[in-house]
Amino acid sequence: MTEQMTDVLLDVRNLHKSFGALKATDDVSITLRPGEIHALIGPNGAGKSTLIKQIAGGLRSDSGSVHFAGQDVTPLSTVQRARAGLGRTFQISSLAMEYTVLQNAVLGALGQSGRVMRFFAPVMRQAALRAEAMRALELVGLADHAAKRTSDLSHGQRRQLEVAVALTLRPKVFLMDEPMAGLGASGSREMTGFLDGLRAEAPILLVEHDMDAVFALADRISVLVYGRIIASGTAAEIKADPQVRVAYLGEEDAA
Amino acid sequence: MMRETLVNVFLFLLLPVTALAAFALDEPFIITLATKAAILALAGVGLNIALGLGGLVSFGHAAFFGLGGYAMGILAAHAQSYTPIMESPFLIEGTKSMPIIWLVAIVVSALAALLIGALSLRTSGVYFIMVTLAFGQMLFYFSISWPAYGGEDGLSIYVRNGFPGLNTLNPLTFFAIAFAVLALVLLFAGRLARAPFGLALSAARQNAERVESVGLAPFRLRLVAFVISGAVTGLAGALFADLNRFVSPTMFSWQTSGEIMIFVILGGVGRLFGPVAGAALFILLEHVLGGLSEFWHIYLGFLLLMVVLFARGGMIGLIAGREVAHD
Numbered sequence: 001m002t003e004q005m006t007d008v009l010l011d012v013r014n015l016h017k018s019f020g021a022l023k024a025t026d027d028v029s030i031t032l033r034p035g036e037i038h039a040l041i042g043p044n045g046a047g048k049s050t051l052i053k054q055i056a057g058g059l060r061s062d063s064g065s066v067h068f069a070g071q072d073v074t075p076l077s078t079v080q081r082a083r084a085g086l087g088r089t090f091q092i093s094s095l096a097m098e099y100t101v102l103q104n105a106v107l108g109a110l111g112q113s114g115r116v117m118r119f120f121a122p123v124m125r126q127a128a129l130r131a132e133a134m135r136a137l138e139l140v141g142l143a144d145h146a147a148k149r150t151s152d153l154s155h156g157q158r159r160q161l162e163v164a165v166a167l168t169l170r171p172k173v174f175l176m177d178e179p180m181a182g183l184g185a186s187g188s189r190e191m192t193g194f195l196d197g198l199r200a201e202a203p204i205l206l207v208e209h210d211m212d213a214v215f216a217l218a219d220r221i222s223v224l225v226y227g228r229i230i231a232s233g234t235a236a237e238i239k240a241d242p243q244v245r246v247a248y249l250g251e252e253d254a255a
Numbered sequence: 256m257m258r259e260t261l262v263n264v265f266l267f268l269l270l271p272v273t274a275l276a277a278f279a280l281d282e283p284f285i286i287t288l289a290t291k292a293a294i295l296a297l298a299g300v301g302l303n304i305a306l307g308l309g310g311l312v313s314f315g316h317a318a319f320f321g322l323g324g325y326a327m328g329i330l331a332a333h334a335q336s337y338t339p340i341m342e343s344p345f346l347i348e349g350t351k352s353m354p355i356i357w358l359v360a361i362v363v364s365a366l367a368a369l370l371i372g373a374l375s376l377r378t379s380g381v382y383f384i385m386v387t388l389a390f391g392q393m394l395f396y397f398s399i400s401w402p403a404y405g406g407e408d409g410l411s412i413y414v415r416n417g418f419p420g421l422n423t424l425n426p427l428t429f430f431a432i433a434f435a436v437l438a439l440v441l442l443f444a445g446r447l448a449r450a451p452f453g454l455a456l457s458a459a460r461q462n463a464e465r466v467e468s469v470g471l472a473p474f475r476l477r478l479v480a481f482v483i484s485g486a487v488t489g490l491a492g493a494l495f496a497d498l499n500r501f502v503s504p505t506m507f508s509w510q511t512s513g514e515i516m517i518f519v520i521l522g523g524v525g526r527l528f529g530p531v532a533g534a535a536l537f538i539l540l541e542h543v544l545g546g547l548s549e550f551w552h553i554y555l556g557f558l559l560l561m562v563v564l565f566a567r568g569g570m571i572g573l574i575a576g577r578e579v580a581h582d
Binding site for chain 2: 056077078079080082083088090094095096097098099103104106107108110111112114115116117118119120121122123124126165168169
């Protein structure tokens with residue numbers, strides 16, 4: 001309520017979505033301010049995936065609105081929202097598997113440049129696109145693997161490439177769906193360290209199951225249960241919230 | 256990479272060397288076969304842009320092949336009978352000039368591809384195959400039932416159309432024209448695959464979700480690819496009609512769509528020279544096996560089965576191995 005509009009880069013207001021009698025998203029509002037990581041947690045089936053689709057496009061909300069940097073993107077498609085500045089990563093790596101790592105990153109840079117209807121000049125010779133792609137690959141630590149075929153990457157490297165492609169979009173907001181999914185303990189720690197630095201580039205709405213990562217990274221945490229946000233606050237506040245302990249952290253007996 | 260380049264050079268030289276050898280041995284029929292292979296390869300290069308690069312399994316490319324053929328037939332028929340195509344509101348006359356005929360064939364098939372693509376690309380998978388097939392069949396039955404241009408009997412053109420400064424009645428000259436067009440289109444298709452558009456189109460085939468999330472619309476990419484693809488196949492249709500000096504509804508038939516697809520699959524889906532290899536092999540089999548048995552399609556079918564089951568990259572994949580990403 002006290003948040004200033006100008007401060008907020010992602011502003012999700014009163015989203016609703018029902019599938020028949022099931023309220024998948026029930027009056028969800030969530031914001032993202034510059035430089036912060038806002039984690040969204042919740043048990044399986046809480047409606048996180050539905051909410052992500054409503055924010056990224058691809059699923060129309062019954063009511064409510066989504067704003068990026070003051071622009072109402074509610075009526076826009078996935079493609080238009082990406083152009084408006086949403087950098088999304090997927091829970092299951094979504095990459096062009098026949099391409100090299102570099103080609104995937106160049107694809108992102110190409111989407112960002114908007115100059116796709118070019119039919120003659122070789123795209124991999126375009127210095128500006130290559131430089132942008134290499135910058136992103138260096139940031140995530142994949143520069144040495146640029147010439148590798150994506151299908152030959154390890155699972156962890158695919159997760160990194162997923163983030164690198166989002167980086168090439170120079171997004172205003174990151175929307176990351178379980179970037180730690182399937183990473184081992186050391187991979188998770190590495191990714192946590194990386195995302196910590198990434199918030200300077202753009203704020204992150206982070207959907208994540210890895211609680212160590214969430215508590216280490218998040219400036220704010222919102223807890224989604226049965227399509228409703230039941231609590232929102234700092235890590236300490238969330239840990240102490242009795243409702244959260246009952247509904248999510250599995251401490252029914254303790255409570 | 257190296258090996259595929261060698262294979263491509265071999266395939267590129269195969270047709271002109273065959274034509275020249277046939278010329279030296281005074282075998283004009285072989286020159287005609289080489290010309291036919293070049294033109295059918297061109298139709299396949301067109302389909303390969305949609306099928307190989309874009310992953311769009313069009314079973315209706317006969318529509319564009321036939322439209323190109325009829326563009327030639329109608330223009331030339333009016334020119335040879337000295338009757339205008341239309342007089343009001345403005346006068347349009349027929350022509351016997353190849354460059355003008357090609358241009359008309361390209362424009363007409365591109366427009367048809369825009370229309371068919373805009374409707375069919377809203378579907379995918381087996382529905383896309385069926386919708387493109389349906390459009391092809393619509394044109395097939397329309398061409399049969401429209402009496403003005405020969406209906407079922409088709410249209411005969413008495414003298415091959417002209418090209419400024421060349422004697423197109425000479426078989427070797429006409430081969431050179433068809434081969435030059437093929438070479439230019441191969442050059443274009445090769446650049447297209449490596450251009451920004453090609454990168455995005457091929458990415459949309461591999462993963463449409465990824466392409467959307469970087470802010471590119473797969474539908475638009477596919478529609479443009481379908482239009483380019485249809486235009487190239489339409490140009491091949493005009494040349495094919497000129498080779499035979501005859502156009503008939505057969506050019507619109509689904510068997511024609513199937514044959515164009517066979518060139519691409521035999522040679523190698525998505526490989527630049529795949530359709531050249533496929534069309535050359537097809538013509539060779541038709542000539543050799545067709546001389547032995549009326550039922551040579553059985554052998555063709557067997558070969559196709561082997562390729563689909565055991566050599567997914569077609570002949571080029573078999574010889575040159577997995578495609579290498581071009582950085």
